[in-house]
Amino acid sequence: MSEAQIKNLEEMFEQRIANDEKIEPKDWMPEKYRKTHIRQISQHAHSEIIGMLPEGNWISRAPSLRRKVALLAKVQDEAGHGLYLYSACETLGISRDELYEQLHSGKAKYSSIFNYPTITWADIGAIGWLVDGAAIINQVPLCNTSYGPYARAMIRVCKEESFHQRQGYEIMMTLAKGTPEQKEMAQDALNRWWWPSMMMFGPTDDMSTHTEQSMKWKLKRKTNDELRQQFVDQTVPQADLLGLKMPDSDLKWNEEKGRYDFGEIDWDEFWQVVKGHGPCNKERMAARVNAWEEGEWVRDAAMEYAKKQEAKKLNKAV
Amino acid sequence: MENKDLVQYIYGIADNALILGQRLSELCGHGPNLETDIALTNISLDLFGQTRSYFQYAAQLLGEDKTEDDVAFLRTERQYKNVLLVEQPNTNFAYTIARQFLFDVFHLSLLENLQNSSDATLNAIAKKSIKEVSYHLRFSGDWVKRLGDGTEISKQKIQEAVNALWRYTDELFHLTEADKVAVEGRIGVDTSQLKDAYYEKVEELLQEATLTIPEEKYFQKGGKQGVHTEHMGYLLADMQYMQRAYPNMKW
Ligand SMILES: [Fe+2]
Ligand SMILES: [Fe+2]
Ligand SMILES: [Fe+2]
Numbered sequence: 051m052s053e054a055q056i057k058n059l060e061e062m063f064e065q066r067i068a069n070d071e072k073i074e075p076k077d078w079m080p081e082k083y084r085k086t087h088i089r090q091i092s093q094h095a096h097s098e099i100i101g102m103l104p105e106g107n108w109i110s111r112a113p114s115l116r117r118k119v120a121l122l123a124k125v126q127d128e129a130g131h132g133l134y135l136y137s138a139c140e141t142l143g144i145s146r147d148e149l150y151e152q153l154h155s156g157k158a159k160y161s162s163i164f165n166y167p168t169i170t171w172a173d174i175g176a177i178g179w180l181v182d183g184a185a186i187i188n189q190v191p192l193c194n195t196s197y198g199p200y201a202r203a204m205i206r207v208c209k210e211e212s213f214h215q216r217q218g219y220e221i222m223m224t225l226a227k228g229t230p231e232q233k234e235m236a237q238d239a240l241n242r243w244w245w246p247s248m249m250m251f252g253p254t255d256d257m258s259t260h261t262e263q264s265m266k267w268k269l270k271r272k273t274n275d276e277l278r279q280q281f282v283d284q285t286v287p288q289a290d291l292l293g294l295k296m297p298d299s300d301l302k303w304n305e306e307k308g309r310y311d312f313g314e315i316d317w318d319e320f321w322q323v324v325k326g327h328g329p330c331n332k333e334r335m336a337a338r339v340n341a342w343e344e345g346e347w348v349r350d351a352a353m354e355y356a357k358k359q360e361a362k363k364l365n366k367a368v
Numbered sequence: 369m370e371n372k373d374l375v376q377y378i379y380g381i382a383d384n385a386l387i388l389g390q391r392l393s394e395l396c397g398h399g400p401n402l403e404t405d406i407a408l409t410n411i412s413l414d415l416f417g418q419t420r421s422y423f424q425y426a427a428q429l430l431g432e433d434k435t436e437d438d439v440a441f442l443r444t445e446r447q448y449k450n451v452l453l454v455e456q457p458n459t460n461f462a463y464t465i466a467r468q469f470l471f472d473v474f475h476l477s478l479l480e481n482l483q484n485s486s487d488a489t490l491n492a493i494a495k496k497s498i499k500e501v502s503y504h505l506r507f508s509g510d511w512v513k514r515l516g517d518g519t520e521i522s523k524q525k526i527q528e529a530v531n532a533l534w535r536y537t538d539e540l541f542h543l544t545e546a547d548k549v550a551v552e553g554r555i556g557v558d559t560s561q562l563k564d565a566y567y568e569k570v571e572e573l574l575q576e577a578t579l580t581i582p583e584e585k586y587f588q589k590g591g592k593q594g595v596h597t598e599h600m601g602y603l604l605a606d607m608q609y610m611q612r613a614y615p616n617m618k619w
Contacts, residue, residue: 102397109393113610113619114437115423118393119416125396126409133402171610171619221619229617337398345400347525348461351518358517 067267072198075141083267087197088142089158090269095135096153097161098128100334104168105177113171117221121174124214131207138199154339156326165328166246172225172232172239178218180240180247180285186211187281188250191271219288226292233293240289241297248312249320251278282310369553371429374487376449376546377556378429380592381478382422383450386440387600388471389415390607395458407507411468414500421493441611445604446594449544453536455591455600459529462515462522466529469508473569474540474562476501481557490555509573516577523578530574531582538587540566 051059060080066073073079102125109125112118136146152158163181168174189211192204225236252258252274264270272280282301289296300313322328369377392412399405423436430439453471458464479501482494515526541563543551550556571581590596610619 099397099402106397109396110390110606111609113614113617115416115420115440117619119413119420122393122396122409122413122416126406126413129397129402129406129409133406136402224619229614231614232617341398341400345404345461347519347521348400348404348515351515351522354522355514355518 064266067196070194071196072201073196074198084142086263086267086269087200088139088144091135091139091142091197091200092144092149092152093159093161095132095139095149096158097164098132098135099153100160100164100338102128102132103334103337104164104166104330105174107168108171108174111171112174120217124178124217127210127214131203131210134203134206135200138197138203141199150342154335154342156335159324161250162320162323162328163246163250165323165331165334166242167330170235170239172222172235173243175218175221175225175236176239176243178214178216179222179288180218180243181250182211182214182218183285184247184250184281186215187277187284192269194268194271196268222292222294226294236292237294240294244297245315245319246323248278248281248315249323251275251281253317253320279309282312286310369549369555371431373546373549374555375426375429376544377550378422378426378490379447379449380544380546381482382419382426383448384454384471384475385415385422386419387448387450387603388454388467389413389419390603391454391456391458391467392464395464400461408464411504411507414497414504418493418497418500421496425489425493437611441608445596445600448596448600448604449594450591450596451536451539452588452591452597453533453539455596455603456533456536457599460525462525462529463533465508465511465515466526466533468504469512469573470530470533470537470570471540472501472505472508473566474537474559476505477562477565478557478559481562485556486554512573512579513577516574516579526577527579530579531584534582534584535586535588537566537570539589539591542589542592544592 059078063073063078063080063083073083105121105128106125109118109122112121136149139149140146149158153160163184168177186208189204189208193201193208195201195204222236222240225232227233255261255273255275258274261270261273286296286301298313300311302311303309304311323331326332389412392408392415396405396409396412399408419440420436423439426439427434427436453467456463456467476498479494479498483491483498485491485494512526512530515522517523541559543558543560547556547559551558574581588597
């Protein structure tokens with residue numbers, strides 16, 4: 051193809067997206083579009099899978115049968131999200147093994163929030179409320195993103211995430227209305243999870259790269275700072291309802307702007323965790339790599355067995 | 369049948385579901401691939417669902433405002449009546465599968481009989497659980513075959529797991545005092561009658577999986593009397609942690 055032809059294709063492609071048409075796996079797409087989507091969708095898939103670990107940490111210790119079943123089902127949902135997202139990513143011409151390889155080698159990133167430890171039961175409530183809550187704000191716009199398989203996966207994912215968020219908030223409510231010890235546990239979890247949740251929206255707009263391109267492809271609709279503001283405005287009244295205090299002394303309602311003002315995020319901490327030096331980065335990676343390596347002989351056996359069965363069938367047919 | 373005996377009979381069935389569910393739930397997020405992870409979690413969820421039905425019934429029989437959680441979390445180790453098989457650890461995927469398979473074959477035939485119980489509640493729980501447990505058995509049986517007739521390594525691992533767990537199978541067919549009373553009252557299942565069919569079915573599948581039938585002469589027992597293996601205390605410490613550390617609270 052000549053350069054002019056490619057240019058022409060690109061223009062048509064951008065036009066289709068501008069017209070709100072979906073791009074499907076078999077359609078022509080610019081290489082940069084493919085690469086950007088592989089990166090973003092796989093990052094998202096990895097986040098779902100790594101995200102199973104901090105919450106999985108409390109399944110065996112959940113305080114009641116009802117909570118245990120709900121948590122187990124939630125963590126299982128996250129595995130399901132990982133599965134849809136890996137499948138969506140595979141439609142862009144990359145295999146699941148390659149994607150895992152990128153995760154395990156540290157080449158691919160995942161959401162930093164899962165590098166914080168879950169140290170009390172209230173953390174399970176706080177994660178559902180805040181982390182799933184922030185994820186929904188980040189992800190709802192993706193239900194209309196330009197790449198068809200991704201948009202369709204996100205519709206299913208978002209439905210389940212809002213269920214997780216309600217469930218998390220309900221855990222917090224039960225604790226907040228419980229004994230002083232329980233309320234203290236809830237407050238402590240909020241104190242520890244609030245700022246990392248705020249960091250889930252990424253660097254401030256002036257620091258953030260490739261936003262314009264992402265807007266065009268509908269990987270983004272609002273900027274990081276706009277989304278973060280939306281999260282604060284939505285969450286503060288929920289904390290009030292719980293009777294818990296936000297760990298931010300600068301937080302106050304701005305009558306004039308009709309929104310909350312809030313304090314400065316600790317960006318040193320943000321970058322430290324992103325670069326792999328958060329409290330649990332090493333543990334999370336080790337757990338994934340370990341599950342993968344320990345599982346190798348199992349996957350090999352399944353493949354070998356399937357081959358033998360296939361051969362048997364052929365033999366019979368002959 | 370007196371309530372206290374019926375409760376003991378229920379523990380003998382439900383504690384198996386609880387403890388095996390707990391063991392499987394430890395694996396969530398650590399499976400050999402996503403599909404298997406999800407499937408094992410499904411089995412765990414089914415078993416906890418069954419546990420809750422049994423324990424809600426037991427709590428009702430116990431009266432005094434007892435709840436399913438009191439029954440699940442607030443007994444001492446000696447009061448849990450599960451068989452030793454289900455409390456054995458997730459040593460590796462082969463052990464998890466072998467434990468599941470050896471239990472599922474028994475579990476299905478227990479429920480097939482329990483659905484004729486003269487106790488309406490047990491009979492209904494059994495009917496509801498049969499479908500789930502047939503699926504569990506299909507899953508574990510298929511994996512025994514895959515591992516047995518897969519690679520050299522997988523064959524060796526699953527054979528080792530079956531050999532190691534075989535000594536816990538005989539206990540499945542022992543009758544406790546509560547069992548005997550329940551059988552007399554046409555409420556319970558005489559599991560000693562299920563033994564021959566069990567070994568026949570298990571051995572048939574092991575053969576299909578190209579595995580050797582273990583020649584174990586010595587069997588272990590005690591779980592049904594509440595005398596457990598050393599693994600059990602740690603499992604309970606984990607499971608009961610919140611209820612013990614923060615007593616009398618709502619969660
Ligand atoms: Fe997510
Ligand atoms: Fe998710
Ligand atoms: Fe979620």
